[in-house]
Amino acid sequence: MPESLHNTGVFAAAGSAYGTDLLARTASVVQAAGAALRERFGAVVRHRTRDELMRALAANDDAALEILRPGLALLRPDARWVEEELEGGALPSGEWWVVDPAEGNVNHLHALPEWAVTATLVRDNQPVLTAVHLPLTGETYTALAGAGAHLDGRPLRVSRTTDLGLSLVATSQARPDEDEKVVRRVGSSITAMLLDALVVRTSVPATLHLLNVAAGRIDAFWQFAGARADLLPGALLVAEAGGRISDAKGRPWTPQSESLLATAPGVHAAAVATLSR
Incomplete structure (x- = not known):
């Protein structure tokens, strides 16, 4: 982990139980959920009322969650699940899957390409690993605490801009x-x-x-x-x-x-x- 972040108190180095194999399996689950959402993507989904919009958003979420829930539960059976993706704040101690089944869901419904599927394993409020899949490009971004960030296996680095x-x-x-x-x-x-x-x-x-x-x-x-x-x-x-x-x-x-x-x-x-x- 970069030295500049050591004092944030947020990101902890990953232990052996949270290695590259678990991250790869998490990425596979997220990719499968993304494929389900990609099949639903196309024309603009019209809605005349707020209720119609909310139902359309929920339908996308449900399609992805049908894959995410059982798939991630197999990986960490004791990890609990964050039920509401819009919630903020601290989590109780222990392991949690923090998932957004359709990040950018409203874009998906409007036939815009900026949307993704994400899954992050959090332990005692520390993010341990994350996988973010962009179904329309096929790209998968992953990070393991203490082991770097990658795009389809290639290391990621922030810019060197100073101005x-x-x-x-x-x-x-x-x-x-x-x-x-x-x-x-x-x-x-x-x-x-x-x-x-x-x-x-x-x-x-x-x-x-x-x-x-x-x-x-x-x-x-x-x-x-x-x-x-x-x-x-x-x-x-x-x-x-x-x-x-x-x-x-x-x-x-x-x-x-x-x-x-x-x-x-x-x-x-x-x-x-x-x-x-």
């Missing part, structure tokens, strides 16, 4: 019905970044932005609020790719934090300064 003014940065809204105070904070942060960074991207889901930070394509990502399933996979990937993880004020990040900032090390201080204005 926020030359940086591509991104953010994402936490949820459609976010508290007005958070919404206004998001808006002011985008304005601040528009003044200080080169280009600002704003879209959902958060995980895909974090993948891009880990791969060195984007130099910084931030989000206010957010669910565990949105942030834990990408946070572990960025950390294992050599990035910096904190809250928006530069303090150690935990799932209870009110914000997340994930950056290339060279722009972390400047991003904190911008978001702290």
Whole structure:
């Protein structure tokens, strides 16, 4: 794990029970669930009411969960399951599967390509391993705490950028019905970044932005609020790719934090300064 992250208190080195074999098997389960969602992808799914939208979202979730639940249960039979993918905060002690069966589900329904399937094993609130599969490209991003981050087996590294003014940065809204105070904070942060960074991207889901930070394509990502399933996979990937993880004020990040900032090390201080204005 990068030295710059040793003081966050979030990411622990993986023990022998959480090795590459378990990660590979987790990735296989996630890929199978992604294949089921890919079969459902195509035309825009029309909805006239909020209830119709929620039913369509749930149908996608259920199709993936039919594969994820039994598959992951076989891998860690004693690990518990996070039932609500939009929940945040700390988990009780022990092992948990934190899963998003259709990360970017609303994009899937609108025939947009930005969606994925994720599964993260968390032990005593420490992310141990994660697998994120993008069914339309066939790409699978994986990370094992203490053992690096990879894209289809190739190591990932964050960018070497040191100038926020030359940086591509991104953010994402936490949820459609976010508290007005958070919404206004998001808006002011985008304005601040528009003044200080080169280009600002704003879209959902958060995980895909974090993948891009880990791969060195984007130099910084931030989000206010957010669910565990949105942030834990990408946070572990960025950390294992050599990035910096904190809250928006530069303090150690935990799932209870009110914000997340994930950056290339060279722009972390400047991003904190911008978001702290």
